[in-house]
Amino acid sequence: MLSLDQLVASDHRVRLVWDYCQSLDLSPFYEPIKSLQGTRGRNPIDPRILFALWFYATLEGITSARRIAELTTRDFCYLWICGGVTVNYHTLSDFRTKHTEELEQLLSDSITVLLNEKLxxxxxxxxxxxxxxxxAGSSSFRSEPTLQRMQEEAEKYLKELNEQSEQENQAEVSAAEQAARQRAAEERLERIKAAQDNLEELERRRREKKSRKSKSTPRASTTDPEAxxxxxxxxxxxxxxxxxxxxxxxxxxxxxxxxxxxxxxxxxxxxxxxxxxxxxxxxxxxxxxxxxxxxxxxxxxxxxxxxxxxxxxxxxxxxxxxxxxxxxxxxxxxxxxxxxxxxxxxxxxxxxxxxxxxxxxxxxxxxxxxxxxxxxxRGQRKALGQTLWHVLVNNFNRFQHLGFLPHLMGEHSAPPASS
Incomplete structure (x- = not known):
């Protein structure tokens, strides 16, 4: 019988990743879950665990929350990061998309430290x-007339859901299923409206390009309106x-x-x-x-x-x-x-x-x-968040190669590499 710590080699890179994540200032990740006067706190998974999971997974080329959740049940390195904490893919997915500003701050903070150290x-x-x-799929792009028709149909369907009586809901579907239908209908309507807004922006860009005489009709995606x-x-x-x-x-x-x-x-x-x-x-x-x-x-x-x-x-x-x-x-x-x-x-x-x-x-x-x-x-802002995970991992590899990690982790015993 071995402990989790014994199952991971002492020189495995997951340990370096964890030490690096430990050295980062992740206080903004804790703000939404703090206990404040007048309100109860929450009892979520430690954000540092979720951060380390995404960081290590990105380092290994894994971008799927479901895949990471699966690895936390059988891979020693991911089990070691979790330390006995159970993680589901919903929590992982939400964590990746909700902290774009915090990831931008981590990027700028690390560069600022190197500037101050004159590295x-x-x-x-x-x-x-x-x-x-x-x-988004190529077949999800629609023209203005189609989007208008889809909006009318979506609004009609949402209205029908709202008008259904509570008795009918209990007889036909459960409350949870009815709520899921309501949420799906509202999200679809929001995406259609967002696609229409993006269509206006695409039309404006086309008018500004006077040198191009494109006869194609602008289309926007109903899956990812900003794509x-x-x-x-x-x-x-x-x-x-x-x-x-x-x-x-x-x-x-x-x-x-x-x-x-x-x-x-x-x-x-x-x-x-x-x-x-x-x-x-x-x-x-x-x-x-x-x-x-x-x-x-x-x-x-x-x-x-x-x-x-x-x-x-x-x-x-x-x-x-x-x-x-x-x-x-x-x-x-x-x-x-x-x-x-x-x-x-x-x-x-x-x-x-x-x-x-x-x-x-x-x-x-x-x-x-x-x-x-x-x-x-989906969405430009969330896409930036996913990109930032890759950027932070890319820089981590450069920090390690150049010998900058001791400076970033507060350990100045080792001098930086010359190249």
Missing amino acids: ITLETIGQDGMRVRAS VRMKMGDGGFRPAFNVQFATDGQTRIVVGVDVNNQGSDMGQMLPVYESVCSTYGVVPGQYIVDGGFIKAADIDALDAAGTTVYGAVQGAEKAVADGKTPYQAKPTDSDAMGRFRERMGTEEAQAIYQQRPSIAEFPNAECRNRGLNQFSV
Whole structure:
């Protein structure tokens, strides 16, 4: 007979994960369950256990709450984390989606500690985006007339449920089943209305793109109203979200993350850049992006703030093939945009830009390798929450590789690695 502690090797990484989770300030996770004057507290599972379960599962590439709940009944590592506490998948699922703000704070806190310890400078930032499949089917997209008809039908059905007498409910279905039907009908109606609101936003975007004369009718999903059909890496179009990562060039640690439903990276550079600057109070000296991010207004804004942008000049390869010079300022360019074109024509700028794949695409590959290929939650905010779990795990691996964990865990006995 062995105890749980004896069943897990002394050098198993689950122990390091638990020690790291123990060192984190998880006080915001405890606020909703505290006992306050005039109200009774709750007796839930310790949030640190739930946090460690999701953290370790994400590290192993597991993104399903049901799968984690199953592992807590038979896998020694998950049993060791639980310490005899029983966990169900509903509790795990709710925990993952309800703490997006707290996860953002954990990310910023860890980077701030490294900045204060002068282990990271944020002098060079690389940004890249990746499309992640949404939890919605392609067949769930509907046009405005269809959505209007579906809303009328949903409202009619909900009204019929409300009008049913208590006697009829007891004769036909139980109170619990009736409540479940009521809840399902209300949620369906909410999704249809949200899809209509998103349809208006899609129509507004289409009107703003004057260069495109699309004749297709905008459609919105009744499953995940905020999801949008996007062109994926394989060339196909599927419901997805656009995930943006801002990565430190020296350490490959993710310092900023955003999730939106824009089908293009154009215009995504400035919001992420401003978020990084405001969160950490640091203005990067260099900002590296690919050609899809280049927008004149964004170039002007970063240049005015004192940041030099390095990126691909759109149409440069074709211009060179035609015998033209793509790195000369155009008459219509602003001063910042003209300097950007001329700068990217130098060997020094091209050498800096060649670092982009190893910086900006590094977290993309790491997150995909750990299961961030399709969201298992619905909604843009919840998708950000799921992405943050992957970002925190990615950074944990970088902290371990670079020797930063002692500094983050309050143990300064071991010096950081030099690379």
